Amino acid sequence: SAVISQKPSRDICQRGTSLTIQCQVDSQVTMMFWYRQQPGQSLTLIATANQGSEATYESGFVIDKFPISRPNLTFSTLTVSNMSPEDSSIYLCSVDWAGNEQFFGPGTRLTVL
């Protein structure tokens, strides 16, 4: 299995600002994913973070709003840009393990005022 850490674990931000969330994995993985889980709802995939190329975004999510970096096989960042209260959510990274199972980080709980 993979051990995943995220920073920060939580934050409270003012609208109009940006927050960068870090995801670190204890081993090299090919595919990393970023999800959003809004209050009381299930997970929605934001994008797939590819090492060495641009992230692949799902419908409804754009690079200008959620820029992603993937500098190596153990690390990725997600930035939530120009935040509004609607961005208040839990943001989770995950990794694909053995091509079938995904392990999740503990999540970053974001509140935008």
Next chain:
Amino acid sequence: RKEVEQDPGPFNVPEGATVAFNCTYSNSASQSFFWYRQDCRKEPKLLMSVYSSGNEDGRFTAQLNRASQYISLLIRDSKLSDSATYLCVVNVKDSSYKLIFGSGTRLLVRP
């Protein structure tokens, strides 16, 4: 129509009860199926994969009916520690690998 649909619950059952969760998916190209468990304020964790032949892991049994696009999870002899939200998850491989999550079914096991 949602891609993965689940009864949101909550299911409120006594310890020792048997409880069954159902899930339907809309994309016939779905290839892999899972049940994840999510405790309050925690990340989802894989409970079990679901195979066409059905599979069992202790008190948990998962079944898949591809013709009906239906997945089930049966929990026998419920424990207090089984209280959580159970997420039905489907892997759709189109141009890339991605998981589609159901909205989850909440289970409360009472003493």
